[in-house]
Amino acid sequence: MQFDVSFLPALAAAFLLVFARVGMMIMLLPGVGELSIPSRVRLTIALVLAAILLPMHRNAYQIDLQSLGPVITMLFQELLIGAVLGMTARLAVSALQVAGAVVAQQLGLGFITAVDPTQNQQGVIIGNFLTLLGVALIFATDLHHLVIAALDDSYRLFQPGEIPIVGDIAQLMTRTIATAFKIGIQLSAPFLVFGLLFNLGLGVLSRLMPQMQVFFIGLPLSIMLGFALLLAVIGTMMGVFVGYLEGVLGELLRPF
Template identity: 65%
Template sequence: MRIDISMLPALAAAFMLIFARIGAMVMLLPGLGEVNIPVRLRLGIALALTLILLPLHRSDYHVNMTTMAPMLVLLVHEIIIGVVLGATARVTLSALAVAGSVIAQQLGLGFVTTVDPTQGQQGALIGNFLTILGLTLLFATDMHHLVIAALDQSYKIFSPGELMPSGDVAALATRAFATAFKIGIQLSAPFIVFGLVFNLGLGVLARLMPQMQVFFIGVPLSILGGFLMLAAVVAIMMGTFLDYFGGVMHELTPRG
């Protein structure tokens, strides 16, 4: 019995290129690309996704095996695409960090910081709480399936071997940053109104009763009222964020 192995080099090249795109995206994905996630686990997830997508998109790659230059160009191209997709999802999650920072400032807790497990650096306490809660809900509601679908459908947006549309990528990045900031401000809008009204009330009280130590009364009341408001609106905030995240992923998943 004879076994034809002439297709192995082309298959290995396609595997490497698909793995480059998926691996670069997984290293930046929310929940999977965190610094405290073991590298072997991230590598295993990237390899598993590569094995799943390889039969679907192997024919999209036409690699010239006679020289290494086209292979290296394609490899860099795939890594850049993976970084763009992963960074888009990562920036989407940053809307919660923006909202948490604004909320903390309005409640007088802007100086209270802890280590953000998703970034490995200091962040506002409420922002870290919202980020972890958002990540939990993304996996609990199977929204991470949309990320995998966007990765699969990315071969329709960024076809292998074609020149990357730098204008579209720049527009995607600009829109992602602007929308994340806008959603973060919208999520924290009730607390901005609360902070404005509360501080105006304290100002009026200080003018009416100059002998009262308004600061010692205002800070505890501001924190208490802010936490009560957070408990009341956190479900709506997370629902809005999930709708926003799903909308961004659907933009990366063209139909047809």
């Protein structure tokens, strides 16, 4: 009894192309693609998702192994598409870093930095806290399901073998960055008002009592009142962020 295995090379090439798109996206996703996550865990997630997506989109890959050039070109296209999907999600989460930086400045904690595990670089400690809280809420609210759905729907937006429209990708990146900055400022708006009123009050107090060391009184008071305000509004802040992130991921489920 003989088995026809002539289809295996083309199937293996298709799997590698799917894995290139999935793996690049997983590498850039916040929460999953961090260096603190073991590489075996990230590799396992990418392999499992690629194995799930391959049967659904196998026919989209028209592979001719007789010529290597088109296969290599398709590989780079798949890497580009995965990078666009993953970077979009990461740029959206960066809104929390913007909000954290503004909040830290208004509370007088802008000089306190720590390593941000989601960015692998130094960041203000409040921004790191908000980012970690946002990533935790992504998984708690099942928004990562939208990421998987966007990955599946990307085969309708970006057909394998077709050159992605650079203008649309640039427009998506620009819009995501601008919206992330706007949302970050909106999330920190209560602290901008707090900082303005608090510093205005300190200015009036220093005029009324010139002999008082306003700085030594104002900084601890600013930190305590700022943390009380953060405790009061953090639920609303994160609710707005989750709604914003859901809208960003939802854009990936339809054409630009």
